[in-house]
Each structure stands twice: as C-alpha cells, then as structure tokens.
Amino acid sequence: EVQLVESGGGLVQPGRSLRLSCAASGFTFDDYAMHWVRQVPGKGLEWVSGISWNRGTIVYADSVKGRFTIARDDAKNSLFLQMNSLRAEDMAFYYCVKDFGPMLRGIFDYWGQGTLVTVSS
C-alpha cells in the first residue's frame, strides 16, 4: 500500500523558514517523480513544485520560485521542501504527491494527508 506521510508544518513568522518532509513507503520511491501541492483550507489546489526520478528536472510555480527548494533522498525514501522567506499567502496545507511515472507527467496518483503551514506574526 502506497503511503506518503508529511511532517514539518507549523506556525512560523513571516520572513522565516520551514522545512517540510515526506516519508514514502509501499512503492519503489526512486522510480517516480514527486511533487508538492498546496491548498488553502476551504479553497482550491495549487501545484507548487516537482522533481523527476533522477533529479534531472526540477520545476517550481512562479509564486514560490527563488524561495522554495524541492529535494529528494532516495536512500531514505524521502521528499523535502525547504521554504524560505515565507509570506502570509504561503499559508496552506501542503501535500506530498506521487507522480504516475518517473518523469514530471503531472498525473498525481497518490497523495499524503497533508501538513498545515501557518504564517503569522
């Protein structure tokens, strides 16, 4: 059974940093591209960032480019999102998401339960 478990969310002041983690199990992690997608509570979904199986392709939404960094550790079956210079508009649930294949296809076939990031002074 595929499982994606996020951690690292919490309350942070504007301008500060936070690092999200995602522990993956139930599939061969290093065979698949992975993403982060976020959702403001009660609102729609926004794709944030994606990384291909071999780290050869890494992409970001314009809203986070230059502030967020996605990374993966295949030895630990883990995905990360380093979030710097956080803003109020970054406040959301952040989901760790598995892609359908090794490249950034964009078909999000499994989702974690999400971790909430709150940005407030």
Added chain:
Amino acid sequence: EIVMTQSPATLSVSPGERATLSCRASQSVSSDLAWYQQKPGQAPRLLIFGASTRATGIPARFSGRGSGTEFTLTISSLQSEDFAFYFCQQYNKWPPSTFGQGTKVEIK
C-alpha cells in the same frame, strides 16, 4: 498559464441520480486532463486521467469524456460516498499544472 474553469460551483443531486460536472480549459490541453475527488478533511484522490481512463480501484459509475478544451465527469448513479468536491486538472502545458476551482456535489 492555462486557466481551468469548472461548472457549476455546486450541484445538488439526489442519491441514485446522475451527476454531470463540466471543466473548460482556456486553451487546448489535448486529453491531458485529470479529475480528483476530495472529501472534507481528506486528501484528493485521483479518479480519472487521460480525460477518460479510470484510476486503479475507481468504480465504473465514474466516467470522463472530452478533449481539447471541454471535458465532463459523469457519475452515473450517485452513492452516499460520492458527495464531495471534485477538481479537474490539466497537465498538458506546464509548469504550472493548473486546477479548476472545484465543484461541490451535495445531497438534494
């Protein structure tokens, strides 16, 4: 960026009836269109990809159609567990991959 527009915002349907949800893209996305279901307090679940292919474990009462800019998701006979939010998503031209704003399917 491709804008995805879903209609209606809310759909009121009685159990056992058919529900048809629409999704329109601001430019052609070919058949690179997915549908997701989300229940309160839960993560989204992939229902349909490639506009019409059901994901693993998705019941046959869910079907998708369309290509280019116009897409529909049909739930042939609504069950109690189908009342939820539904989002469409294009993955043809990205980054960014973009989602519609969602349709809430509620009990009539």
